Amino acid sequence: MASSAIETDGQEILDLEKNRQAEMSQWVLNAPEPPSLWRELMDSARETVLPRGKRFPYLKDKDGLSKTVISVLQAMFPIFSWCRHYNATKLRNDLLAGLTLASLCIPQSIGYATLAKLDPQYGLYTSVIPPLIYAVMGTSRDIAIGPVAVVSLLMSSMVPKLEDPEANPIAYRNLVLTTTFFAGIFQAAFGLFRWLGFLVDFLSHAAIVGFVSGAAIVIGLQQMKGLLGIAHFTNKTDVISVMQAIWRSVHQYWNPHNFILGCSFLSFIKLTRFVGKRNRKLFWLPATAPLISVVLSTLLVYLTRADKHGVMIIKHIKKGLNPGSIHELQFNNPHIGEVAKTGLIVAVIAITEATAVGRSFASIKGYHINGNQEMVAFGFMNILGSFTSCYVATGSFSRSAVNFSAGCETAMSNIVMAITVIISLELFTRLLYFTPIAVLSAIILSALPGLVDPHEAYYIWKVDKLDFLVCIGAFFGVLFASVEIGLLAAVIISFVKIIIFSIRPGTEELGRLPGTDIFCDVNQYPMAVKNSKALIIRVKSGLLCFANANFVKEKIMKWATEEEENDSQGKRTVQVVILDMSNLMNIDMSGIASLLELQNNLASGGMELAITNPKWQVIHKLRLANFVTKMGGRVFLTVGEAVDACLGAKMAAV
Incomplete structure (x- = not known):
């Protein structure tokens, strides 16, 4: 009897367990239908228009509607969020940071414009309008906006294939402005249509490390033109062509006065950077060293009339604010397809660099930046920049580090910097007439070591060998072929990596x-x-x-x-x-x-x-x-x- 009861209880438990398993299987089989493709696209579009986590129903009352409008405006223009809590203390800190930033920005902007094969004033123009727009639309507190070395190299390596900057500088400048317009269009599209953001992700961290390191070496070699006082130089960017051009020029003609002047101020900038690292309170010293170098070298050339003895100088910089350039955009140019392709490449590189810079400083201060809003902000600032004689602007790591060290509180430091550049354009451009080009080359050279990161390359090798292959593919592609080949090599290796993991x-x-x-x-x-x-x-x-x-x-x-x-x-x-x-x-x-x-x-x-x-x-x-x-x-x-x-x-x- 007892045995039968135990068997009955065991059978009941077994039946209950089977019923439970059958019920749980039905949970899987009877799940509701997943969202359709159309529903997913609509949800993505809704998230693009409205801020994440906020859904605004139709509100009939006036107060509710006004709150909705304010929330949408704050999402599109973050300045409306942080300016409500702005005070005198933050203004003082931003004012100091902005002035310190301008002291570094002005000489760097002039140098990067010459690197991009543009007249010096276009670097200053690029440090006016884009920072003002980013201050209104951007979400980073620390990023400093303006021209950067890598983007300038991209311009000087890709656009001259379509138009010679020396034979026809006006046509070259117009193509650069058109490229800037397309770069802004692509960047804005990446942010407004989130499903296009995957294009940016094809350039992985490893690819950027290799690309930037290779580009830094090429930029450094190209600065030998200014450092040695070479009048004619190659337009190619691969290291072999650049080395051959340097070798030919050194054996034919070079001016030692340029070399001595450039190396002297390069040593001065490096010394101030060493002192600034040893004593954090002297952060302003390496930040202002480029401007001090420009002032001292310009004064030295003017007093000694060294330009009469072969020292190459900037000469004329056009005075005044950014002129309008919307009529100079070349949409009917026969090379418009190549210009758009260049704009896409520049857009991806600029966004990737700026995002890396912004997130690194945001993580230190413990706040969040909105990636899609950043893309929209960069897009609109470059679109409007192309209408006002600016070439592609993005976030600069060296200037952002100075901005951070100077104690910036908000994007107001970008506004202070832009206002300072405006004053310089109106009042001080004539004073830069005798600025030696060798010193501008020294300023660019001083900023390059931070772009070459062998420790990060070793770290990539240690963690992921396939990622390291992407890194060195981009590095050697830029170094021995061209910027486009380097990027193409990185993307192809990344594709192969994805395909291998997908099909096997x-x-x-x-x-x-x-x-x-x-x-x-x-x-x-x-x-x-x-x-x-x-x-x-x-x-x-x-x-x-x-x-x-x-x-x-x-x-x-x-x-x-x-x-x-x-x-x-x-x-x-x-x-x-x-x-x-x-x-x-x-x-x-x-x-x-x-x-x-x-x-x-x-x-x-x-x-x-x-x-x-x-x-x-x-x-x-x-x-x-x-x-x-x-x-x-x-x-x-x-x-x-x-x-x-x-x-x-x-x-x-x-």
């Missing part, structure tokens, strides 16, 4: 950790116990599609066949293959067809197929394809339930 995804056999219901890779966790009657496999891929479905099917069949051969030797008797789909985010028709073929092949070998934890889109497509019915409904929520259900049923049958 890994698979792992799972076992149960002792004393738990956790199943994990038996190679990573040797203590995990494999089930003698179940082969449990997890695919390490987010997508089962035409590119990898056949590979995954053959891998699983090979695994099952090996287990079947082991069965003939009495080692293991596999009755069911359980496929853990917890990593799989989506599947296409080729993936479904491969699963059906796998099911048939396993059935012909006397084995069954079960799947666990399929994601929303995956189970929806499997149901529509009638695959769940064809496999006997063996769909479970967890691997443990699949093992218990499948093996329990077989044990009962036996």
Whole structure:
């Protein structure tokens, strides 16, 4: 009697457990339909227009509508958020930071304009309008806006292929402005349409490290033109052409006065930087050293009339504020396709550099920057900049570091800097007539060591060898071919890396950790116990599609066949293959067809197929394809339930 009661209770518990498993399986099978493609696109567009986390319903009352308008304006123009809490203390700090920033910005901007093969005033123009627009629309407190070395190199290496800057400087300048317009259009599109942001992600961190390091070396070599006083120089940017040009020029003609002057002030700037690092309170010394160098060298050349003895000087810098240039944009130019391509490349590089700069300082101060809003801000500042004689502006690491060290509080420091540059354009351009070009080259050279980062390259090598391959591909491509080849090499290697991981995804056999219901890779966790009657496999891929479905099917069949051969030797008797789909985010028709073929092949070998934890889109497509019915409904929520259900049923049958 007691024995019968125990058997009855055991049977009831077993039935309850089976009912519970069946109910949980129905949770998977009866999930609602996932959002349609149209719904996902609409949600993405809504998130683009409205701030993240805020949904504004239609409000009829006046106060509610005004709050909605204010919230939208604050999202589009962050200045409305931080200016409400602005005070005299913050203004004092921003004023000091902005003036310190301007002392570095003015000589650097002139130098970068010459690097971009433009007249010096265009560097100053680029330090006026873009910083003002970014202060209104940007979300970073520390980033300093203006021309930078890498973007200037891109301009001087790509646009001269379309128009010679020496033979026709006006046409060259117009193409640069048109390139700036296209760069702004692309940047704004990246931010407004979030699904376009993937274009920026193709340049990984490793690619940027290699690209910037190679570009820094090329920029440094090109500055030998000003440092040696060479009148004619190559337009090519690869290191071999530049070295050949330097070698020819040195053997033919170079002026030692330029070299001595440039090296002297380069040593002075380096010395002030060393002193500033040793004593943080003297942060202003390395920041103002470039401006001091310009003032002292200009005064020295003027007093000694060194320009009469071969010292190359800037000469005329046009006085006045940014002239309008919308009528100079060349949309009917026969090279408009190449100009747009250059604009896309420059846009991606500029955004990537600025985002890295902004996030690095934001993480130090503990605030968040909005990536999409940053893209929109950069886009609009470059679009409007192209209308006002500016070339592509972005965030500068060296000037942002000075801004940060000077104690900036908000983007007001950019406004102070822009106002200072405006005053300089109106009052002081004539004083720069005798500024030696060798000193501008020295200023650019002093900023380059921070762009070459061998420690980061070694770190990439240590962590990820394939990423290091991307890094050196970009580095050697820029160094020995061209800027475009370097970027193309980095993108191609990144694509190959993605394709390899996509078409050859890994698979792992799972076992149960002792004393738990956790199943994990038996190679990573040797203590995990494999089930003698179940082969449990997890695919390490987010997508089962035409590119990898056949590979995954053959891998699983090979695994099952090996287990079947082991069965003939009495080692293991596999009755069911359980496929853990917890990593799989989506599947296409080729993936479904491969699963059906796998099911048939396993059935012909006397084995069954079960799947666990399929994601929303995956189970929806499997149901529509009638695959769940064809496999006997063996769909479970967890691997443990699949093992218990499948093996329990077989044990009962036996």
